[in-house]
Amino acid sequence: MSVTLAPRVPAEHVGKARLLRDAIGAEDKATGELITALAARLTSRIRRGNPIPRADVLSGIAHEWRQRVPSRSRLALEIGLGRRSLAIREMRVTASEYRPEEWDTTERGLLVFMIGLEASPFRYMFTVHTLAHVSLHAIGRRSQRGRDATEAAILHDLRALGVAHHALADRPDGAQFAVPASGGAWRGNVQLVRDPRTGCDKALAVRTFMADGI
DSSP states (O other), X not given: OOOOOOOOOOHHHHHHHHHHHXXXXXXXXXXXXXXXXXXXXXXXHHHTTOOSOOHHHHHHHHHHHHHHSOOTTEEEEEEEEOSSOEEEEEEEEEEEEEOOTTOSSOEEEEEEEEEEXXXXXXXXXXXXXXXXXXXXXXHHHHHHHSSOOSHHHHHHHHHHHHHHHHHHTTSOTTOEEEEEETTEEEEEEEEEEEETTTEEXXXXXXXXXXXXXX
């Protein structure tokens, strides 16, 4: 029995995928440091025994988060600001390495994740959850097969994975999925994804991108 293998991703699109990952990764350090510093304005006050956040501190964090947190890797941002409360939800993408439990090696790619920050009198919460890991192969296929291979268009399609996570993550481990995007669909399996920054979450492990009609 003969097996027909899919042709390799053209070198041009492999290169584009690597360049995108490198560009996203270049923001990671500054992004992490700034978000940590903004959150510390709240936690330091709590440690001093002041569980009620000041209005000017909350508004300052909201302003700086919107204006200073690097935006290239930002996929979506919602900020709710009240007189004594602040709620931030941001979907971002970061460079990552992924290794399923059955693999001996890691695979480079991009990680789509959600940051949540909530602060109000006597309440503070900061969370980070993985939504999807997208292999470098899948990014290369998206560049090759999607309608628009620009960075902005690919990031827009990565956001679709984050949006789809809520509906797909409850499926059994290993369940296949297809998330529509421009000119095709991301394809992969629901799996536990471990990352040293976000911990372990049931997420979308994206293996490839298939064009419409394939």
